[in-house]
Amino acid sequence: MTPLDLPSSDTTPRVSYDAGASTLLFEGESYPENVSQFYEPVFVWLRDFLAEKPAFKVVLAFSYLNTSSTKVLLDLLLQLDDYHRTGGKIEVEWHYRPALEVMQEAGEEFGEDLSLPYRLVAI
């Protein structure tokens, strides 16, 4: 499997896969100038990864998402939802700080569009 470890920048989150913990992590802010360009390698990696039928967890620990990023993230989550509905073992956690109600709300709204195991975790 190809490793995935994109370091964070001012406008993009860290995106990394920890094979030991079977966890795909997104952490930080997301408001890149070109959102499709930033997330393209993640989608490519994910397509190859899902073909191996892994059991894994996704942790979404965003501290801010602009609207174009929420659109791309929903596309990604819907792919994971398809994986779940075709028998793939996956769970998703949305991590948020309780002081940031907007981020809690964002997490709840993604959950409403998904059927895969999904939970909000206050950090």
Add this chain to the structure above:
Amino acid sequence: MTPELLHAHYLAMREQRLVLSFMGIVTQEIMVEYGKLIQAQEGLSENNRLILFGTFIELTQNILRYSAERSGSSENSRGIGIVLVSEQDDTFTVSSGNLVTTRAAAALAGQLAHLCTLDRDALKQLHKERRRAGPPEGSVGAGLGLIEVCRRAAAPPAYTLLPENNETVFFSLSVPIAKGLLS
């Protein structure tokens, strides 16, 4: 600008309790640095500071992407515009202004008139639907951003569309954000 005009500008901006202002070519780098100033702004709750930051980012990216006044070659061009953050007793306000084409102005007028009639629940619902479905036919592109901006505003945003000539219109938008502090 003469020193006298600069002084008048300074006094007017001070009168408006200006927190920050920028006019010129909007780059991603400028947006990031101004964003850091907003993230360090005091006088509002942490949650509302994130709303203020998010509103600033959406409006600034709109200028960068969609302003009809541009600098640079078409592929890497940057929008030109003005963005301000000012403080009032119970709110901060993010204001942005830039030129748009007459055609885009018509679309914006229709969209904003509609958004300003919707309450927060209706805006939330519209945001969810639009996010799943993608932008509507003939959208100028900023669909989702404006919905989110209206949804988080303390009151419906004020906007103006002032024709400059046959081709361009000055579009300005002022969005109040609650401070969210317990009084």
